[in-house]
Amino acid sequence: MSDALLVIFTEFYYWATIPLMFLIHVGFCMYEVGASRQKNMMHTLMKNTMLIPLVTITFFFFGWWIYFAFPNGPGFIGGIVDAPHAVPWSELMGAHLGGAAATDTTTVDDNASWARINGVFWAAFLLFSWTVASIVSGAVIERIRTGAFLMMAVLVGSVTWIIDASWGWHPEGWMVKVLGYHDAYASGVIHAIAGGAALGILIPLGPRIGKFCKDGTPRNIVPHNPWLVSIGLFLIYTGFWGFYVACNVPIIAEADIGLTGEGYTATTIYLTPTTLSAIVFNFLMSLSGGMIAGYAISRGNAFWTYSAGLAGLIAASAGNDLYHPIQAMLVGAVGAVCAYKLHHWVEKTFKIDDAVGAVAVHGYAGFIGLVIAGFVLWGHPATAAYIEDVALINPVGQFVGAVIMFFVLGFLPCFILANILKWMGSLRVPYEIELAGLDNVEFHGRYLDESDVRKAEIEEAKERDLI
Template sequence: MEPAELQMKVEALEAALKMATAVNSEAFYWWCTALMISIHAGFLAYEMGASRAKNALASGVKNLVAFAFLVPFFYFVGWFIYNAFPSGFSISEAGAGALPWAQSMGPNLSDNASGIFWAAFTLFAATTASIMSGSVIERIRVSGFTILAIVLGSVVWVLGAAWGWHPSGWLTSVWGLHDVGAAGCVHTVAGFFTLGVLINLGARIGRFNADGTVNEINGHNMPMSLIGLMLIVMGFFGFLGGCIIYTGDTWMTIYSTPATLSAFAFNTLMGVAGGMLGCYLVTRDPFWMMSGALVGVISSAPGLDVYYPPLAFMISFVGGLIIPKLNTILLTRFKIDDAVGAVAVHGFGGVWGLVAAGVFAAGYPNVEGPAVSFTGQVQSAVVFMLLGFLPGYALSYALKMFGLLRCDENVERAGLDLAEVPVKAYPESRALPAFGDGALSPAE
């Protein structure tokens, strides 16, 4: 064979291998994105189950409406923010490639990456917005929730992602943040955004007595909630799979540090188990046991690439022990009516995960900026807390002033399904009372 012919064959093989790698990577993120849809099936099930029957469909419909709005908003706004603001509030040149009219923002046979990464990030955004949704059930207006979800999902969290979940994000390049599983920009931001909303939204009618003691308000279908939470856990394997990048030679984290899917598999499963057992031991509550699986995922998320699996279990187990206690403090001492404990699970769970990485992953080198440190992790956690809380409080306060945040008292007593949804969740059950027919007991 002539040298020129041999060279052509080698080049053809290299091109074919490059294309196969691109297509395989594209397929991987396609299925990660599809798997993340199960997170939203889970949110639907567990929130409807955690609601009383009179509010079941309204609790689900608000999620569906927000999801549908969020997709185009992330296309037109969110993806640009991620690419444009890694250094702070100055606009990076890379943002031009994420504008809606850019060549990479549509079908392009030479681009196997842009659309699939945009899709994965869109599902990250939708997941972030849905974290808030369970906390506010049974009294928030669908319109008000949709506005809050759009802002959280297409602006607030993705600004945090640009700062701390980007190869050049300033939290990493300046402070050495390491958060491969997005405990900060997703969970901490969403949890503290939710806290700001809950302060203005207020508690459900009947949640507190005049003397400040707490009444239990039980959802109408605990098994549905448990199945929904398990679906969310399943979906997080897609979420975390989307947090790792295949370069053709090896896997890399979002920060371009080396990693393997094996490390993610070890530590995700150990985290799930640790969080479940921790929450179960302190509550004996099946709802909190399954919420503990989420606590475990979040607690170990920042160091999935580097933790020794028993360490991931221990960090998540400790998270499972403390997070239910923090939820009780929010409820009893601060009168924050978080219907599903999302502020504690996601907000404080995210903070614990970031701080734990500052202790147990300290010294691990980042590609850009200083090595992982306790100080850098704590400072970054504070940034994420403020980035979530301040917009959540300000926007919900504005909606409250315009009467768009909370439904009318009579609507809340009768059930939001009657006002927000034109069909009944359980049409063959007994008729619900009309507006103004008196207060219902907390269990109804």
């Protein structure tokens, strides 16, 4: 097969994943707006919307470089890896035709390898970044300041998650090579870290006014628009297809990744062979396992049925390149039940107000999914064929990996930054304003205009003797 065709197919493949994954963000926005109360809708929407440009530009400035530069730690199994195509001043970080280098930032070989792939690959990873930050966004609605949230979105979306991707979601990441860490569709590298980050913010942020009774019993703060919540979650399901597909390399010669044949294959992010059929089976079966378990355990609660579908998919994602579909279904069911139970236990015990269950659906389900994969896939090679020292998937490596994702890179950095912002008085909106509603304050003019227009209409109707 010609190299040119391989490159063009790969370029188009990643490009096609981007609009699909964009739907995840549309879904998160609809979901959050639907889940918030009317007095906070616009604030909720704009908080999540503005993470798009901020994570995008910072992912351009340093996120993309971190992925390629940090697989060794740095300092765990080596130093910083040279990544000339990913530094923000590289000529390859722009429109480039792959020929002669015009600056001293790249070589002819760099240009030939990366010119047509760099942007689409960057964008696919960027959409993962939005997802991580958007997961955090839902948990903290109706009381966090937008300015504080956007700083944490940059921290999670352009720094910590991409460090974990470099460590555990890169064929040569130290976690893969040393721990045998395996997380094909990102139970940990996206979901557990996002859940941990959300928890790290929720503790210093505190619950919404009225969330808990005086005796500590949690109250339901009911979504103002359950239909918008449902459509949002359906859109997240839809976007998840692009997410799964973007986790693969679409086509690569066996010889290029250390296999002995002469054919071509799709691979996981670890450059281990897979097929789209494998992940389609397991995507739908784990989603279904989660939905069935969620419907049963929540007694038909719509919010938890949809969320449990996500939790099931997230729990099985670590091993969904390898599981049998029925295994994926069962892992999904277990992940969903654990997420549901843990959410309510943590809420009641520690008074944590996670408005959309993000810590449970993404964090706990992702963590548990990683640990389960360690047992079910025990002994399967985690490393690609071209890597000489084969690392095997094992329960200890997966557990340590889950701790790194959830606590070390998820919880801790956000907990520290949130506490600094709290100390500065910049984390939470003032009490009176939270009571009044964030939209009444930030979009005050709009409400006054609405009031004025209504009065004007009444006046005109009176003048015409209509009322």
